[in-house]
Amino acid sequence: MKRSNIAFWVGAAVFLVAIFVMTQVVGNQYPFFAGYVILQFIALAVAWSILGGYAGYVNFGTSAFFGVGVYTAVFLTKAFEAPLLVQIVTAAVIGALMGFALGLLTLRMQGIFFSIATIALTIIIETTVMNWRFVGGAAGIQIARPPATPPFDNYVQMLFFVQALLVVLAVAISRYIQNSWIGRGLQALKDDELAAECTGVPTLRLKLLACVISGALLCAIGAPSAMYLQFANPDSAFNLNYSVSTLAMSLIGGTSHWSGPIIGAILLGTTQQLLTVTISSEVNVLVLGIMLVLFVVGAPEGIIGLVRKLRGNRKEGGT
Amino acid sequence: MDLLLDAVVIGVLLGCFYGAVSIGLSVSFGLLDVPHVAHPAFLVLASYGVYIINEHYGIDPLVAGLLITPLFFVLGLVAYRLYYETFEKRGTDAGVRGIAFFFGVAFIIEVLIIMQFGVDQRSVTATYIGKSWRIADMRIPYRMLVAFAVAAALTIVLTLYLSRTFMGRAIRAVAQDQEALRLMGVNPIKVKQWAFGIATAVLGIAGALLIIVAPVEPTLDRAYIGRTFCVVVMAGLGSMSGTIVAAIILGVAESIVLTSFGASWAPAISFAMLLGVLAVRPQGLFGRRS
């Protein structure tokens, strides 16, 4: 237990140092543009899995949280020229509040009804933002980047590093939850809410906790996107593709272990980036759909599940 | 006042149209519990089918809709079989993984349409499209009247089918108690597959209505996720007459909001009503099958 903790934090530190060195050494901007998107999806998938994976409440509202994150940043920039850190922290707070509201919904609806409700929430928020003139309405809004903060000499490189920090934060939280009593409680209520209650698990409190943490992270991850794109419009900020991509990445990787969403996001995220560049963004959505269908049908436990099965078979074969 | 009356009349017609596009989901989701979020994508696919036939052979869109109905029936049979084998049969959390599956299917359909037809809007031609019927001070587009008439006919036929025929009654029974049906020597899976086939076949005609009422584009299905699920959930799962009443309520609400607040709020109406119904009265306005 202790040793794996050390290994994890050493790994995280190495990852951050590598990212940092990359921002200082690599001159070409393209790797940062592409890498940012992949990091963003890793963080989203990990954050989503805290509710969708551990607790089994399938949230199709990733785009709602992401979009609110984007527009929190837009609003703060336009109204106060607030710095990036303030944008991210504010987005996290708003995301936590949204998560709390979402958690209360779990009182009244489960399974597919919860999922449909999260889609509804997304469109309602999107429509509201569309009608909000101050942040540009349906047409969208341009955002000017301030100069980058040293030691970064380029804003995209800075955003790339910030997103890497968010990845580490999300993964550390997700990993902590999985290994603690919270994770065991969530797993129990995912299997059977009534049996969990009758075994002493405070299901509502745990669900609220998962919703708040997941929501805060999803929103925070969305916030830097405004500066990354230098433009925001409701159509793209709240696009359902974020919800489905995030869900697909988590399911493809497997949600029973914290590393699953990371694997799924790297795999699908990288494929999508390559396809977008080499062919078109349509093909990229097609691949998303096909991968989602294939995995849900053929490997419901994701890559993690496949690996476990292979190992299990080998063990049985050996003895 | 006149404006309000206008809005209500148009809303009722629009509502009947919503009923027609939702009634298949009322069977597949309402009665069979299949989380069919690809229903609207199938609907848009049907519209493009109608578009092709209308464009190439000049056949009336409604007739074209009828022509593709058998195709969609088969599509439904296949889709249910696949869903059953991969999810229902394996049991646990079929609903949750099913919804992810159908989202994947919806995305695939969207993209295939985009790759074939591009993102531009497509429409059909027929004598009743583009003209209006003037009554008193009102102008009612003929296409809305056609949609209204076909929707009414569809609802009546489906209601009669479910209540008068053996298969129809079996479909209602399978929704109530699958085991009881098995004891009577009927294979409930066959019945469900047949029902899903019917639910999908109806989309042939509903797709024709969709493209008659307004031009379609590949991602139009997303707006209809809200509308169709709103109608079915509000109706109380699986109630056919409830479906049409719920659809009219939605149609009137959308129409009134449209005239008083403007088109930019329209997309949220159905979703807001859906969320409201789910939160306050999950069993729907017209009760739920026991």
Next chain:
Amino acid sequence: MTSSDAQLPLLRIASLTKRFGGFTALDNVSVDISPGERFGLIGPNGSGKTTLINCISGAFRTEAGTVLFRDEDITPLQPHMRTRRGIARSFQIPRPFRSMTVAENLMVALDFAAGEHVSVAQRHDAMMDILTQMGLASKANVSATQLSQVELRKMELARALATHPKLLISDEAMAGLSSSEVDEVLDLLMSLASRDITIIMIEHIMQAVMRFSDRVMCLDAGKIIAIGTPSEVMGNQRVQEAYLGT
């Protein structure tokens, strides 16, 4: 146990009523259960037995009446709060945590209901202890989905036991078991009862209830129609009518 404890009922159900729509599932039910008692609950299907224990464990809200546990009104409490106060139950149709092993199933109970000042090592020991008592030690690392029917029943009792209950409600833990398995489970429940755990047993297998119980209560259509020693209840005219149907 102090003498005042012995005088107070462990569980007091007072004028409990539960309705589903227009259907009255429990109609003004009152009963006291003493500490250490072995209490049998019988009645035909649909008589309200499971509804009653759902009301005791908190799965259902009640329309009227109160449930007192160790002199505390627990009527407004959620199920997990009741579990932590010492009410545990098994389910008529077993509800294991399917994604977990047998050991993990028990760890949920130990994590959430066994008190906070217990170390991980102690919890692990407690878990193995309970599994050994239940004859499931060899199954500790087996997935809950791979258990046989009798093992599932035992695991549910083991999980309930891991919450350190003062009151254990066993909801038809013997349904669908062979007669030798019934004896096995019955022996387990007897041994728990001998260790100061009060037990409410719902059962259709009459012989088992009669052998087990100090006192038996019979429900019919949501009302108590008889309560007393096993032989009294079995001899009761109304009980025989309820079971045979007149």
